[in-house]
Amino acid sequence: MWQSPHFTAVAWGFVSQAAYSASNFGLSVLAARAAGPSGLGSVFAGFSAYLIGLGFQRSLLPDPLVAVSTRPHPEARLAATRATLSLALLYGLGVSALVVVAGLLLPGGVGDGLVFITPWLVPALFRDVWRVVLFREQRGGAAALNDCTCLLVMLAFAPLALAFHSAALALACWGAGAVAGGLLGFLQCR
Secondary structure (H helix, E strand, O other): OOOOHHHHHHHHHHHHHHHHHHHHHHHHHHHHHHHHHHHHHHHHHHHHHHHHHHHHHHHHOHHHHHHHHOOOOHHHHHHHHHHHHHHHHHHHHHHHHHHHHHHHHOOHHHHHHHHHHHHHHHHHHHHHHHHHHHHHOOOHHHHHHHHHHHHHHHHHHHHHHHHHOOHHHHHHHHHHHHHHHHHHHHHHHO
16 A cells, blocks of 8 residues: 555655645745734735736646646657646746736735735746646656755745845745746756
């Protein structure tokens, strides 16, 4: 039972999701400790925009990718992955543009939070696509490594946000983890 490929896939999925969730929850804790209630509100506004964009992305890109490319020949899977990554880049840039415009139009902390998260949207959305690709390729350990790397990078940069009491730096810590995960995904998948 413990050596079953299904058990191993579930175990890696648990580790990956735990690290992914810890980085997202850690952002809330970091923002609250670093910037107080108003900073947490700004981060919440920006992170909410990310979650909305992520929800749409998952329905538009990774879910269809898995549906059409799980069984085909490796070359067909590679072509589908490349097309999905190209669309994810365009989608991320579009979401970033919408979020920054909304951030510049909205006053106060909500607008600030939207502007603060904008640089990190493309890497964070890419990170999620890599997770799907790695699990589709039955490389759950690589996906878990990716998510653990994101969490560790975020934790490494957290003292900056705490030292400067900044909501923007709290988001930057989370964003640095997303960048690390996005880059690692490229290396893992070549």
